[in-house]
Amino acid sequence: MKSTKALLAILFALSFVAAACGGSDEAADGTADDSAVTDDSADDSSADDSSADDSSTDDGAAPSDFEGMSLAAESCDYGGELKSITAVDELTVQFELCFPDVAFESKVAFSAFGIHPSEVLEATGGTGTELLESPVGTGPYQVAQWERGNQLVYTANPNYWGEPANAETLVFRWSEESAQRLVELQSGQVDGIDNPGRDDFEVIAADSDLQLLEREGTNIFYVGFNNTFPPFDNEQVRQAMALGLDRQRLVDNFYPPGSKVADQFLPSSIFGYTPEPTWYDYDPEAAKELLAEAGYPDGFEVTVSYRNVVRSYLPDPATVATDIQAQMADIGVTLNIEEMESGAFLDASDAGELPMYLLGWGADYPDATNFLDFHFGIGASDQFGEKFSDITDLLSEAGQVVDADTRLDLYEQATEALKTHVPMIPVAHGGSGTAFRADVTNAQASPLGNEVFAVMDPGGRDTIVWMQNAEPISLYCADETDGESLRACEQVNESLLAYEVGGTAVQPALAETWSADDTGTIWTFNLRPGVTFHDGSAFDANDVVTTWSAQWDASSPLHTGRDGNFTYFNADFGAFLNAE
Amino acid sequence: MTDLTVDINPLEVSQSSSGGLGINLVKELFRKRAAVVGAVMLGILVFIALFAPLISPYDPTEVLLSTEGVQPRESPCIHILGCDSEQPQHILGIDGNGRDVLSRIFYGARVSLTAGVAAVTFAVLVGVVVGLIAGFFGGWIDNVLMRLMDVLLAFPSLLLAIFIVTVFGRGLTNAVLAITVVTIPGYARVVRSSVLTVRESDFVKADRVLGVSTFRLLTRRILPNSLTPLVVQATLGIASAVLEIAALSFLGLGVQPPQAEWGSMLASERNQVFTAPHLVFFPGIAIMWNVLAFNLLGDGLRDAMDPRLNR
Numbered sequence: 009m010k011s012t013k014a015l016l017a018i019l020f021a022l023s024f025v026a027a028a029c030g031g032s033d034e035a036a037d038g039t040a041d042d043s044a045v046t047d048d049s050a051d052d053s054s055a056d057d058s059s060a061d062d063s064s065t066d067d068g069a070a071p072s073d074f075e076g077m078s079l080a081a082e083s084c085d086y087g088g089e090l091k092s093i094t095a096v097d098e099l100t101v102q103f104e105l106c107f108p109d110v111a112f113e114s115k116v117a118f119s120a121f122g123i124h125p126s127e128v129l130e131a132t133g134g135t136g137t138e139l140l141e142s143p144v145g146t147g148p149y150q151v152a153q154w155e156r157g158n159q160l161v162y163t164a165n166p167n168y169w170g171e172p173a174n175a176e177t178l179v180f181r182w183s184e185e186s187a188q189r190l191v192e193l194q195s196g197q198v199d200g201i202d203n204p205g206r207d208d209f210e211v212i213a214a215d216s217d218l219q220l221l222e223r224e225g226t227n228i229f230y231v232g233f234n235n236t237f238p239p240f241d242n243e244q245v246r247q248a249m250a251l252g253l254d255r256q257r258l259v260d261n262f263y264p265p266g267s268k269v270a271d272q273f274l275p276s277s278i279f280g281y282t283p284e285p286t287w288y289d290y291d292p293e294a295a296k297e298l299l300a301e302a303g304y305p306d307g308f309e310v311t312v313s314y315r316n317v318v319r320s321y322l323p324d325p326a327t328v329a330t331d332i333q334a335q336m337a338d339i340g341v342t343l344n345i346e347e348m349e350s351g352a353f354l355d356a357s358d359a360g361e362l363p364m365y366l367l368g369w370g371a372d373y374p375d376a377t378n379f380l381d382f383h384f385g386i387g388a389s390d391q392f393g394e395k396f397s398d399i400t401d402l403l404s405e406a407g408q409v410v411d412a413d414t415r416l417d418l419y420e421q422a423t424e425a426l427k428t429h430v431p432m433i434p435v436a437h438g439g440s441g442t443a444f445r446a447d448v449t450n451a452q453a454s455p456l457g458n459e460v461f462a463v464m465d466p467g468g469r470d471t472i473v474w475m476q477n478a479e480p481i482s483l484y485c486a487d488e489t490d491g492e493s494l495r496a497c498e499q500v501n502e503s504l505l506a507y508e509v510g511g512t513a514v515q516p517a518l519a520e521t522w523s524a525d526d527t528g529t530i531w532t533f534n535l536r537p538g539v540t541f542h543d544g545s546a547f548d549a550n551d552v553v554t555t556w557s558a559q560w561d562a563s564s565p566l567h568t569g570r571d572g573n574f575t576y577f578n579a580d581f582g583a584f585l586n587a588e
Numbered sequence: 589m590t591d592l593t594v595d596i597n598p599l600e601v602s603q604s605s606s607g608g609l610g611i612n613l614v615k616e617l618f619r620k621r622a623a624v625v626g627a628v629m630l631g632i633l634v635f636i637a638l639f640a641p642l643i644s645p646y647d648p649t650e651v652l653l654s655t656e657g658v659q660p661r662e663s664p665c666i667h668i669l670g671c672d673s674e675q676p677q678h679i680l681g682i683d684g685n686g687r688d689v690l691s692r693i694f695y696g697a698r699v700s701l702t703a704g705v706a707a708v709t710f711a712v713l714v715g716v717v718v719g720l721i722a723g724f725f726g727g728w729i730d731n732v733l734m735r736l737m738d739v740l741l742a743f744p745s746l747l748l749a750i751f752i753v754t755v756f757g758r759g760l761t762n763a764v765l766a767i768t769v770v771t772i773p774g775y776a777r778v779v780r781s782s783v784l785t786v787r788e789s790d791f792v793k794a795d796r797v798l799g800v801s802t803f804r805l806l807t808r809r810i811l812p813n814s815l816t817p818l819v820v821q822a823t824l825g826i827a828s829a830v831l832e833i834a835a836l837s838f839l840g841l842g843v844q845p846p847q848a849e850w851g852s853m854l855a856s857e858r859n860q861v862f863t864a865p866h867l868v869f870f871p872g873i874a875i876m877w878n879v880l881a882f883n884l885l886g887d888g889l890r891d892a893m894d895p896r897l898n899r
Binding site: 185186187190191205208209211256257261262316321324327329330331333344345346347482 | 859
């Protein structure tokens with residue numbers, strides 16, 4: 009603990025010195041350098057990709073007075089996956105893991121780990137309006153103005169390291185009404201919309217002025233139970249409700265084409281899915297018997313919460329909630345429906361304050377860890393109450409095994425355990441889509457929901473207007489889980505890696521190359537040289553370390569965020585460092 | 589002993605005989621064509637509300653997706669208009685949850701009428717007491733009570749109602765309570781205004797001189813003579829209350845699912861305005877019918893009860 013604090017103190021002292029000297033721009037121009045550079049990693053990078061080294065040389069930005077930051081855990085006993093993060097040199101970052109993680113690249117590419125300038129994080133203290141509403145990044149767009157409740161306007165980043173954005177201005181608008189979204193698209197007020205209504209698919213497909221792009225159902229809609237609230241502390245009650253819910257009826261009547269009944273939590277296109285076991289068959293009589301056996305022969309009354317925000321996994325929230333209410337009434341369970349504001353709902357479910365709720369999940373990256381570990385792993389939130397140790401053990405083991413067959417076997421066991429414990433009822437993998445004006449080229453319906461607007465050309469117009477379901481909660485996505493926020497962040501802040509446009513494959517972003525050692529526990533990322541943030545400051549390895557440390561280290565003064573949950577980090581990497 | 593000569597107020601004369609007032613009022617009312625239309629429309633609504641269980645073809649909460657094999661948001665099917673006789677008849681169609689819209693509208697009439705009348709009744713009761721006390725006693729009591737009413741009036745009524753429901757929780761009861769609270773000042777001011785006039789009338793002065801108790805004065809003399817504008821205001825107020833209940837339910841703060849209510853029916857299908865317009869059209873018509881009925885009747889009552897408008 010003492011050494012960690014000492015390291016932290018050094019880290020921040022160095023940051024302040026760097027800031028006082030004029031930031032990393034100036035630091036990069038300095039000459040003297042006697043900071044330690046890890047020879048091994050330097051060798052690794054040169055072996056993997058000579059272009060990185062060449063660029064460094066050409067750029068003339070070879071490490072000079074660069075003082076690399078680092079943060080390390082004393083040991084792995086704190087329960088998390090990360091052991092250390094080190095800025096080896098100006099353009100090299102090394103992550104040491106406590107155990108191999110087959111999904112590490114995919115996690116690193118995720119937008120919750122978008123890189124912020126260390127100066128900005130330190131100046132804002134990791135929170136505040138400046139960071140939450142107008143973050144500085146390296147992405148193809150920069151935030152121009154966020155009129156809360158109205159629109160979010162971006163302008164193209166003139167110094168973008170990659171292909172500049174086609175449209176000079178990007179505007180995000182939102183409406184939870186699918187009818188309004190469609191009308192705005194048809195009238196030409198917007199260039200693209202997310203999640204057309206179930207009944208609007210045919211209308212859009214038949215309109216030659218529009219294009220419909222269907223999105224694969226890489227998501228899950230589920231009915232969640234918190235096992236710390238009676239009667240859901242009784243496993244039989246949860247099983248009875250699973251038996252009493254006719255999921256086929258929900259999908260047949262309330263979901264658009266391309267949707268499927270969920271046999272388990274994982275969609276079939278995500279690694280980790282196994283054909284067996286399948287979920288309980290609908291049997292209301294058995295459900296009533298099980299309820300009686302559990303001590304509720306006359307049923308019970310409980311509140312079910314949801315947010316009236318359309319998502320690809322839940323295209324018609326109020327209608328689905330009402331049908332679930334009707335179905336539960338058939339087995340004697342009275343549900344009182346409570347509609348909540350989106351942000352408050354997510355916060356309450358994460359905090360384990362909701363006994364029963366309707367929620368879902370869309371893939372961030374195509375691996376079981378993104379679905380199962382996030383929800384049921386050791387670092388998951390309290391949304392389902394007390395964790396099930398058999399499930400957490402299986403998931404922890406599966407996340408560290410490289411062999412695919414062994415992993416699948418472990419995930420099959422975890423799915424079986426989920427069926428037994430029923431922390432939730434998996435209902436549907438919702439098909440969804442986007443719709444654009446016909447003249448928009450490179451339009452996408454990303455399976456991960458991370459449409460990239462910089463590559464779209466809105467028919468030669470300088471502004472592309474996008475209308476999604478809801479307003480982002482904030483633009484500091486280290487501390488957000490909401491898809492509408494994540495998409496908005498992705499235009500501004502980039503991670504070390506990225507997902508291919510319209511796909512799921514991991515590709516270079518702020519890191520040009522990367523590699524893991526033979527043990528799979530040491531990952532070295534060679535950063536892209538010459539990248540600058542929107543504020544003009546240079547991007548370097550210390551920005552990566554500061555960004556990650558702010559999330560990882562619970563004792564850091566930067567570990568503040570919007571509400572300080574940093575849900576993704578905890579779920580993906582198991583635990584915070586120095587958490588009390 | 590002083591010989592008191594009391595000028596009889598014309599209002600007093602016209603209302604001295606309750607039987608006469610009733611007959612005259614009805615006669616006056618039926619001379620107004622709009623009022624008759626309003627009364628008939630209201631009569632139909634009351635009939636539907638009273639006999640909803642008998643005339644509704646289905647239970648309003650019954651989901652027919654599994655039992656009848658209907659699809660959500662099916663168009664109306666009326667056999668005599670050519671709909672396939674093998675299909676179950678749903679005169680106003682099926683809603684998004686597979687329920688019969690006609691039955692839900694019939695049952696919705698119960699909720700709207702009951703809630704509207706209840707809200708106005710409670711508001712009138714409180715408003716009358718406040719207005720009577722403030723108007724009759726005057727002075728600091730009047731000041732305190734009326735400033736309280738001013739505070740309530742300072743907020744837009746729907747905004748205040750939303751605040752109250754948010755604090756006390758969603759649901760029909762709290763929605764009625766909210767509408768009650770926000771409409772009290774209107775009735776209190778109307779009553780107070782009448783009381784200020786009536787209390788200076790000679791017959792009231794006479795009663796005072798004769799030693800009639802304050803309570804008797806208030807209940808037997810002043811209140812009956814202040815009722816005319818109140819009745820009109822209350823009738824028109826029901827229309828507003830129905831609208832506000834519908835608005836709260838539209839916002840998800842009033843009636844909770846699966847109970848049928850016109851505002852919540854509108855809200856749940858608002859996204860289908862282009863693909864299934866009947867689902868927003870019929871609840872909208874029902875709300876309009878209800879409001880129009882009370883407005884026409886209220887206008888007619890005002891005309892019938894105000895002798896000056898007869899000239």
